[in-house]
Amino acid sequence: MKMTRMGDLESVFAKARKQARQSGQPVLAVVSLPWSGADPMALYQRLDAAGVDCLYWETREPQRVLLGIGQALECVPDPDSGLTGLQHRWRRLNDDAVVEGAEVARAIGGLRFDRTANQQWPWQCFPAACLTVPRLLLECTARGSYLICHKLVRQDDDPVTESHRYRRDIETLLSSEQAVLSSPPASTLVREQGIGARQWQAKAEALIDAIRAGRLSKVVLARHLHQTYSAPLSAAAVLCRLRDADPCSHLFAVHRGGLCFLGATPERLVRVHHGRVETHALAGTIRRGDNAEDDQRLGEQLLASDKDQHEHELVVQAIRDALRPLLDELTISPEPVLHRLPLMQHLSTRIEGRIAAGSGVLDLVQAMQPTPAVAGYPRHEALACIRVHERFDRGWYAGPLGWIDGAGNGDFVVALRSALISGKECHLFAGCGLVGDSEPEHEYGETSLKLSCMCRALVSDRT
Numbered sequence: 001m002k003m004t005r006m007g008d009l010e011s012v013f014a015k016a017r018k019q020a021r022q023s024g025q026p027v028l029a030v031v032s033l034p035w036s037g038a039d040p041m042a043l044y045q046r047l048d049a050a051g052v053d054c055l056y057w058e059t060r061e062p063q064r065v066l067l068g069i070g071q072a073l074e075c076v077p078d079p080d081s082g083l084t085g086l087q088h089r090w091r092r093l094n095d096d097a098v099v100e101g102a103e104v105a106r107a108i109g110g111l112r113f114d115r116t117a118n119q120q121w122p123w124q125c126f127p128a129a130c131l132t133v134p135r136l137l138l139e140c141t142a143r144g145s146y147l148i149c150h151k152l153v154r155q156d157d158d159p160v161t162e163s164h165r166y167r168r169d170i171e172t173l174l175s176s177e178q179a180v181l182s183s184p185p186a187s188t189l190v191r192e193q194g195i196g197a198r199q200w201q202a203k204a205e206a207l208i209d210a211i212r213a214g215r216l217s218k219v220v221l222a223r224h225l226h227q228t229y230s231a232p233l234s235a236a237a238v239l240c241r242l243r244d245a246d247p248c249s250h251l252f253a254v255h256r257g258g259l260c261f262l263g264a265t266p267e268r269l270v271r272v273h274h275g276r277v278e279t280h281a282l283a284g285t286i287r288r289g290d291n292a293e294d295d296q297r298l299g300e301q302l303l304a305s306d307k308d309q310h311e312h313e314l315v316v317q318a319i320r321d322a323l324r325p326l327l328d329e330l331t332i333s334p335e336p337v338l339h340r341l342p343l344m345q346h347l348s349t350r351i352e353g354r355i356a357a358g359s360g361v362l363d364l365v366q367a368m369q370p371t372p373a374v375a376g377y378p379r380h381e382a383l384a385c386i387r388v389h390e391r392f393d394r395g396w397y398a399g400p401l402g403w404i405d406g407a408g409n410g411d412f413v414v415a416l417r418s419a420l421i422s423g424k425e426c427h428l429f430a431g432c433g434l435v436g437d438s439e440p441e442h443e444y445g446e447t448s449l450k451l452s453c454m455c456r457a458l459v460s461d462r463t
């Protein structure tokens with residue numbers, strides 16, 4: 001990492017200030033420097049241990065790791081124009097940005113599952129929607145590693161002082177690489193609160209009856225577990241275990257106000273790369289087998305299940321209908337395939353296309369979310385049932401989480417297989433799709449299987 005390149009920061013900030021004075025508006029300055037420092041997970045572990053609020057993101061296909069530190073700007077949609085308005089503001093901000101180096105600006109964040117429902121415990125620190133442009137963003141992809149400095153430059157900012165501040169922050173980051181990482185204390189589960197199996201199954205039964213009566217076609221009923229551990233949980237240690245346990249899922253960790261929402265999700269909501277749109281419908285679940293033969297049999301059973309095919313098809317249709325007005329081309333694979341995870345397998349249908357001129361990633365997120373994979377169908381009726389029957393705040397669980405850049409690219413996942421941790425306390429969430437042929441007991445087992453991915457990663461004394 002060459003600190004001599006810091007001279008660039010001062011001249012870029014000066015240029016941005018000049019522009020800000022001319023336009024009377026703050027201007028985003030973006031400076032990217034090649035990074036040869038520590039790997040982002042190693043840095044994330046150190047930042048987490050030091051209690052620094054940061055953001056971690058990792059997708060394995062394509063390989064991309066983002067580590068955001070600090071906050072240059074927080075982008076929040078306003079109630080009237082929603083994500084579409086935010087999309088326009090982001091585009092304008094980037095059109096006017098002063099950019100130096102190989103990379104453009106990037107914002108990372110998420111949305112609540114149900115933005116109309118009231119924010120409740122334990123989600124008070126997680127707003128309805130927010131995308132953060134970090135002060136410093138470490139980005140590692142197959143193309144190389146960069147440290148991106150973002151600053152919203154105002155008319156009266158002093159470029160010299162400000163560039164020194166960034167220089168100091170980068171030096172602190174570089175020196176934190178040297179910090180010795182002591183292993184977090186072993187934590188064991190001491191208490192667990194959550195809805196009992198019988199009570200959950202009674203709710204599922206009532207919803208299945210509503211589906212059979214024709215009031216809706218599908219609803220996703222979730223469970224919330226509140227666990228207490230013997231020692232404070234380390235978000236970075238949990239994320240490392242999730243990463244080791246599953247080589248394919250997308251990892252995320254968002255720290256806010258002393259809490260951390262993290263997970264390893266198999267579900268991508270939508271990715272836009274140079275105008276190409278990629279998504280999948282993911283719904284229909286069965287466990288993995290005890291051996292190859294058993295696994296194969298279970299996979300075939302899932303593919304042949306009318307109930308799972310129906311549950312899955314509702315998701316394919318809803319995604320198609322949401323995307324059609326926003327895409328120029330749309331291709332849907334004719335049949336679902338198995339999406340295999342360490343503990344379970346899902347049905348997955350690939351959906352691809354090309355984004356129409358004038359639309360952006362956030363427009364796609366707005367149109368798609370929440371899909372019937374996490375809410376149900378029709379959406380309005382499903383959300384109404386969820387509000388009445390679940391009786392807890394899903395917060396950011398099952399909501400979209402991801403990033404957008406200044407070049408029109410973006411990637412959002414559905415924040416599943418996740419937990420909200422705060423010291424020794426942990427909140428876990430998992431749900432499953434109910435249709436007319438569902439059996440409550442079986443569905444309860446499915447939510448337990450989904451919860452077990454995170455439960456395994458939370459305990460530190462496991463080998």
Ligand SMILES: C=C(O[C@@H]1C=C(C(=O)O)C=C[C@H]1O)C(=O)O
Nearest residue numbers: 283284285373416430431432433
């Ligand atoms: C709702 C969850 O998962 C969703 C529901 C699925 C199902 O019902 O088969 C499968 C994958 C996800 O789309 C969850 O993991 O909490």
